[in-house]
Amino acid sequence: MLHLVNKSPFERNALDSCLRMAKSGSAILLIEDGVYAALAKSAHAEKIIGRMGDFSFYVLGPDVAARGLSDAPLIEGIDIVDYEGFVDMVAEHDATQSWL
Amino acid sequence: MAYECNGVTVETDEEGYITDISLWSRELAIQIAAEEDIEMDDDHWEVVNFLRNYYEEYQIAPAVRVLTKAIKKTLGADKGNSKYLYELFPYGPAKQACKIAGLPKPTGCI
Amino acid sequence: MSEMNEFDEDVPEIVKRFMYVNRRAPYGTIYALECLEVVLIAAAFDQDVSVVFLDDGVCQLKKNQDTTGIGMKNFSKTYGALDDYDVEKIYVEKESLDARGLTAGDLVIPVEVMAADELREVMAQQDVIISS
Known part of the structure; x- marks a missing residue:
């Protein structure tokens, strides 16, 4: 399963719910305001760092760049994908769940 | 059109x-x-180029009072006043000059 | 002509304190851009204006935004024009910066960083607060 999170962890609990409900082995892609969850020095960083063993985390590069985070330290182990990579991920997984 | x-x-x-x-x-x-019935001369171009540079830097077309003040700061008081600018662009420096400069309508003109 | 005097420009106007409070990140929703446009338009009214950034609102001011990949206008450049519009009171909550690992040096314009304790007092003095 591919999970998409598009809300900031500071504003909504979408990431929390995703991390609680997703099955181990799932891929989680942070997009739009969801990319703020990837900030290494943020108050929510531990949530992702602590689950690195359970999930593979990805972040959408164009959304990172738009928000000026290309020069900000992101959590180590999160892979950056572009729109093509996004499409590939959707195609590779049998299902996609959006945490709106 | x-x-x-x-x-x-x-x-x-x-x-x-x-x-x-x-x-x-x-x-x-x-x-x-x-x-707009305006024949472009060097003075018109100076204002149009100023507006295009302003847009490039700030992503907005400035309101007329902001434009006047900004021109005063860079080109001097003899150009940064409404009389001079209205002589160049009789129907409003921000509106007419912005249109000629290819920019959207000024932000903050009411 | 004497009746013109009551419309004399020297008659003092009542100046109100307007505060615009930004709490949303840019691009994900339209709130940040809309609020910026309202501030620029309202700047014509010569009131006592301040703009506050807290919670995800501080992300609006992050340096190095590059929106070419998402096809939206990079309006972070427009905050630099606030000074030309005589909007000079820009406050950023320190706790919100800290929670995101950001500092004043990460922001596109010079701002006054305030702790919540101090910002609370400034908020309490306002006549009108507009939230987004």
């Missing part, structure tokens, strides 16, 4: 502002100015 410039059709909104900034050129500016 629309302009034909260098073989390209450039669309405008109902008030005559071009809708795609990237299609602007000096030739097009001269055409838009003619539509």
Whole structure:
């Protein structure tokens, strides 16, 4: 399963719910305001760092760049994908769940 | 309406502002100015270029009082005043000059 | 002509304190851009204006935004024009910066960083607060 999170962890609990409900082995892609969850020095960083063993985390590069985070330290182990990579991920997984 | 410039059709909104900034050129500016009954001279270009630089830096077309103040700061008080600017652009420096510069309507003009 | 005097420009106007509070990140929703436009338009009214950034609102001011990949206008450049519009009171909550690992040096314009304790007092003095 591919999970998409598009809300900031500071504003909504979408990431929390995703991390609680997703099955181990799932891929989680942070997009739009969801990319703020990837900030290494943020108050929510531990949530992702602590689950690195359970999930593979990805972040959408164009959304990172738009928000000026290309020069900000992101959590180590999160892979950056572009729109093509996004499409590939959707195609590779049998299902996609959006945490709106 | 629309302009034909260098073989390209450039669309405008109902008030005559071009809708795609990237299609602007000096030739097009001269055409838009003619539509406004303005013949572009060096003084007109100075203001139009100033506006384009302002847009490039801040992504907005400044309101007329902001434009006047900003021109005063860089080009001096003899140009940064409404009398001078209204002589160049009788129907409003921000509105007319912005249109010729290919920019949207000024932000904060009421 | 004497009746013109009551419309004399020297008659003092009542100046109200307007505060615009930004709490949303840019691009994900339209709130940040809309609020910026309202501030620029309202700047014409010569009131006592301040703009506050807290919670995800501080992300609006992050340096190095590059929106070419998402096809939206990079309006972070427009905050630099606030000074030309005589909007000079820009406050950023320190706790919100800290929670995101950001500092004043990460922001596109010079701002006054305030702790919540101090910002609370400034908020309490306002006549009108507009939230987004």
